[in-house]
Amino acid sequence: MIIKMYTTPFCKYCKVAKEFFKTKNISFIEVDITKDNKAMKEMVKKSMQMAVPVFDIDGQILVGFNRGKIEKALKVA
């Protein structure tokens, strides 16, 4: 399972999400979109939204940190 998480530096739910993955021992790739313009465009294209965090869990796209939805996506993946 590959988890890619698009973030910005001051976003609380990005931090909450990182903490969530860490406590569950799940590895993820974090992309700070403020440092990577291409990644920002990629994120908006994938999610069709202009908001962080965005999660790409094996192709499933989720916008915003919602514990229940993330858990569900992890089970499917």
Place this chain on the structure above:
Amino acid sequence: MYQLIIIGGGPGGISAGIYAARKKIKTLLIAEEFGGQSAVSDDVQNWIGDQSISGFDLAKKMEAHLKAHKKDIEIVEGDRVVTIKKIKEGRYRVSTQKGEKYETENILLVSGSRRRRLDVPGGEEFDGKGVAYCATCDAPLFKDKAVAVIGGGNSALEAVLDLLTYASKVYLIHRGEKLKGDAVTQDEIRKSEKVEIIFDSEVREIFGNKFVTGLEYKDVKTDKIKKLKLGGVFVEIGSLPNSDMVKDLVKLGKWGEVVVNHKTMQSSDSGIWAAGDVSDVLYKQNNISAGDSIKAVLNIYDKITGQSRK
């Protein structure tokens, strides 16, 4: 069967949980997340005992303090209370989103408040597609775009500051004729050439294609309708108390806040207390939520132990 169920994981819920545990009240605390609304603050400088701490670190510290008492309190994390049913006097059934049911003699509601949404055509449709509720999080996505912030209080002013770093132009649209936020922040905003403040104006519609392209507003003094071309709209128009679950049980104020006796924090129902932003407290502050919630727990303890205080 619990003696007390605490609903909420902000400073109020956590403080109440610690006091209830130390009083050995048979308590269940249900919280979706810990830390409350200030968990998003970059820097909290008024939490007593910490000169400067990030909202996130403060939330972690408070959560750890509560969990240090875990042998004396049960905690359900990651679930949300959706309904409360009064079975009879002094007995309530609390149901959660995950379908769990718990029974209790007393309830302390410290469920806080949620952001008020922009209730105009396009507001929901473009939510996340240019309509945004967190400038700290999403400002970088609006680089070199013209944006508008709706509101006039501190949160709106801070959103303007967050956006100034990235946006090419920031309109601040305010219903009133005067801004309400702190004078220091107002001065900072007025210094920027990028900022244009539009007073006495109400947003009527958000429009766009796939994403927001602009909005329409009305100048309430002249009744003139005007349009702005925009790449984003940040909404900072206050909050609403999370009191839906008790709306048929207790007296609520105009905005849905739980009316309480401020000496005890007891609501109009003798088994339900409320504190913090969900109550009709005048000042929405971490320290006040903590203190008021503790007041409630002490009053609940008095009730349980049959003590009365004058």
